[in-house]
Amino acid sequence: MLIGTAPIAYRVATDPGIRILVSDLACCALEAGSATTQNLLEPENPGHDEPRITVVLISGTVTHLLAPAVEQQWSKVPDPKIAVAVGACASSGGPYWDATTVVNGITDLIPASGFIAGCPPRPDVIVDGVCSLVGSL
Amino acid sequence: MTSRRSIGLLESDCTACLICVRECPSQCMEIERHSEQISEGRRPKTVHVLDAFSIDFALCMYCGLCIDVCPTDALQWSDQGGLAAHQREGLVSESADLVRRAHK
Numbered sequence: 001m002l003i004g005t006a007p008i009a010y011r012v013a014t015d016p017g018i019r020i021l022v023s024d025l026a027c028c029a030l031e032a033g034s035a036t037t038q039n040l041l042e043p044e045n046p047g048h049d050e051p052r053i054t055v056v057l058i059s060g061t062v063t064h065l066l067a068p069a070v071e072q073q074w075s076k077v078p079d080p081k082i083a084v085a086v087g088a089c090a091s092s093g094g095p096y097w098d099a100t101t102v103v104n105g106i107t108d109l110i111p112a113s114g115f116i117a118g119c120p121p122r123p124d125v126i127v128d129g130v131c132s133l134v135g136s137l
Numbered sequence: 138m139t140s141r142r143s144i145g146l147l148e149s150d151c152t153a154c155l156i157c158v159r160e161c162p163s164q165c166m167e168i169e170r171h172s173e174q175i176s177e178g179r180r181p182k183t184v185h186v187l188d189a190f191s192i193d194f195a196l197c198m199y200c201g202l203c204i205d206v207c208p209t210d211a212l213q214w215s216d217q218g219g220l221a222a223h224q225r226e227g228l229v230s231e232s233a234d235l236v237r238r239a240h241k
Contacts (some may be wrong), residue, residue, distance in 0.1 A: 088163070091195040091225055095163045105195075105225060117143075117194035117220035117228045125142065129221030136223070 009044035019051035026060025028087040028120040035123035054081040061089040062103040084114035143218025145239030150211035153185040157203035165196035195228040
């Protein structure tokens, strides 16, 4: 979901009812694309049914400049949906927690239902994390 | 090569020297320790004793500097982990979690 471009949607390969939208903010966003090459995620196509749930992966450093765009993206995603912070930056600010320009975790902006550790998290960790977070809702 | 999913701690090897805590660029590590007097041997010594160790994996940037600088190799990469939680606090690993992930 590059800012200003059409969102890239994925489905979890083992559970296509889970739709994944990636908010590409920094390096963590590359891991979702990497998960498609490992057949953990598949790009959404017209053959897929309506999703059971949409998981918005906030992947990367949220700066104060980009914070309104992240909130706007989140508000445009149809329910049912959950936001998941992927990696250290989205969870807590990560290595930039002390920087004046960086939001210290997306909980300040949107209601996050999950946090996945890593810098960045491995593709399989992201997909396993999403499945376990959705499963334990 | 061990995959870098999280960090493990060999508790008995840790001397609570705090080098890892001071080197950590994102300041995600915390150690609680106390000092004990040891009088065995030729002269009395004061040593640090580890009370609690925690790593906040919501902050950790997986750089491995703590593992590199640890003088006793008490810290090590672990292939166990892949942490996900519903709360940010759920990504904080306490001593017991870190010890469980270490290779014996």
